[in-house]
Amino acid sequence: MNILEMKNLTKCFGGLTAVGNVDFGVPKGIISGLIGPNGAGKTTIFNLITGVYKVTDGKILFKDNDITNKEPYLISGQGITRTFQNIRLFKKLTVYENVLIACHSNGNYNLLESVLRLPRCRKQEKQLKQKADDLLEIMGLKDRKDLIANNLPYGLQRRLEIARALALNPELLLLDEPAAGMNPDETAQLMTLISDIRPKFDLSVLIIDHHMDLVMGICEKIMVLNFGCKLAEGTPQDIQNNPKVIEAYLGVEG
């Protein structure tokens, strides 16, 4: 069963078709991959799914609900979150505050209750803070809780962005090049982390990455994108043996 379904998805920037007529389903409960050369339109697809860009044509269905062109905060509320290719943390806030803010969707006390600091506000605040603490513990960031996010080493910033995404209790997690700029050691750690959190948080995951070992290692299904169009789709073996994919990546004349 697919948790997310893209139907004939198209995005044009002026004359440039960044994504053209893509049909793709993201299966529930596994890790899938989205690969393709630079400028293929991978990040654009994430931006379309999360409502950051408006769709030119086509449809996006999440759990059979049409989420095409909804506001990003509503899509996030439905259970889809993401990380960014160029990390977007709340840079000047602490590690803890980054996660705590993302926990907010777990609370619903209103402004009046905040102003008067009523019991429901105090109780929920405690729960939110507990949840943020738990997440930092799981993600191994607890000892850096009070550090300013921008001062974290690069690899940990990526990790924090994943922690922040998990705070929203997502069902679908979109990771845009989570291993970018990491050394092989860190990449291996990240692979373990992603494979661990998938069952722990009952997630479906879609990863964009250029590290073929990472993608082939943990993804059960892969889609290849080239110049905005779907080139191939299938298991890692299918993809590795697909002549069209090899051609696109090596640039061999057909």
Add this chain to the structure above:
Amino acid sequence: MDLYYIQGILMLAGINLMSVLGLSLLTGFTGMFSFGHAGFMAIGGYTSAMMTVNYGWPFIPALLMGALTAALMSALIGKLTLNLKGDYFCIATLGFGEAIRLVLDNVQYFGGARGWPGIPNYTNFTNVLIINIIAIIILANIIRSRQGRNMIAVREEELASQIVGINVFKYKLISLMISAAYAGIAGGLMAHYMTFLQPKMFSLVKSTELTIIVIFGGLGSISGSVLGALVLTSLPEILRSFSNWRLVIYGLSVIVIMISRPEGLMGGYELTPSSMKKLFTRMRSKKGNLPKSMEGGDTL
């Protein structure tokens, strides 16, 4: 300097502080600049004066009416401009502030440009003090709640805020409305302190002064705003004997602070009982290294 004189200065500072607190939420915590806050003060001032003078309302309900009217007006402006990218909001507030002044210049019902004398003198030291304390408590409670942290998130990074489920437009609007309500109350306090209203009291200069105080005190710090309002309101008064030089000294001191501490007096730090305690223990154990220990772990 007699007590009466000092009380007068403190009242002026308190009235200023009221609108500075509101602006602090908008600029310091939500990251939006407004150059029309004097306009919201004007709305609050004229509305509350109308309630006490023409309808015989008691002071507090009249103040609240002024706050409500200012908040509703800000909601209208917010609805129209907060969705626009870039600096449109800032420019819109500037236009709004000037428009309000020009309209009031021509409404004879309120005395027009000549002004409106004979407003009852209801503002006193006690009610300014109490209102400001309540305002500070409310603001602090908002800042350390999920709504306040959402505003801070919006200030830091709008796209990331959206992705973690924050309705950016809504939180900007809430921040603006609370901010305008505070300015409205300040306007009402001012009307019933001066016992006289004139549109030119609410010019762009006034709006700019409020923004300067917030930046001077430090963006994202309530205690900074309080300190800023106290210092920058009393400074010109204390320097009054220097006549023409006082505004030069005022300007110079703002410039000196901004050069030596670009983040403002308190920049992001809060003076709370617990941060004071931390500061003192740090001072006793090791002399020096002061600012770091004032870190407001309590702001969030």
